[in-house]
Amino acid sequence: MAKYVCDYDQLNSIAESLHKIGGDLADNISTYASDMTTGLSSWNGTAKKTFLTKCDTQVELATAKANETIALGDFIKGAVDEIQKTDQELAQLTI
Numbered sequence: 001m002a003k004y005v006c007d008y009d010q011l012n013s014i015a016e017s018l019h020k021i022g023g024d025l026a027d028n029i030s031t032y033a034s035d036m037t038t039g040l041s042s043w044n045g046t047a048k049k050t051f052l053t054k055c056d057t058q059v060e061l062a063t064a065k066a067n068e069t070i071a072l073g074d075f076i077k078g079a080v081d082e083i084q085k086t087d088q089e090l091a092q093l094t095i
Contacts, residue, residue, distance in 0.1 A: 006080070006083055006084070006087065008080055008083075008084050011076060011079075011080045012077065012080055014073075014076060015073045015074070015076040015077040015080065016073065016077075017073070018069055018070070018072050018073030018076065019069075019070055019073030019074065019077075020073075021069055021073075022066045022067065022068075022069030022070035022071075022072075022073060023066075023070060025062070025065070025066035025069065026063060026066040026067065026070070029059060029062045029063050029066060030063075033055065033056075033059045036055055037052070037055075040052065
């Protein structure tokens with residue numbers, strides 16, 4: 001019978017990295033969006049409104065991607081936990 005090996009430590013490390021990267025991205029996106037809004041405080045008229053609308057759209061898209069990265073890290077962590085749990089349960093069986 002074939003034996004499959006899962007490197008739990010490596011996968012957990014990847015999950016943690018993805019979670020951290022997503023969190024850092026979300027923080028940076030928020031900071032840059034705030035800085036851009038502050039920088040536009042002296043602007044008036046259509047140019048300001050158009051820029052802010054486009055900026056808000058891009059911030060939403062970027063934030064969604066950062067949240068997807070966090071969710072992927074969480075998913076991998078959960079999958080690793082379940083695989084490890086199942087592996088331990090199977091190891092205890094005597095056939």
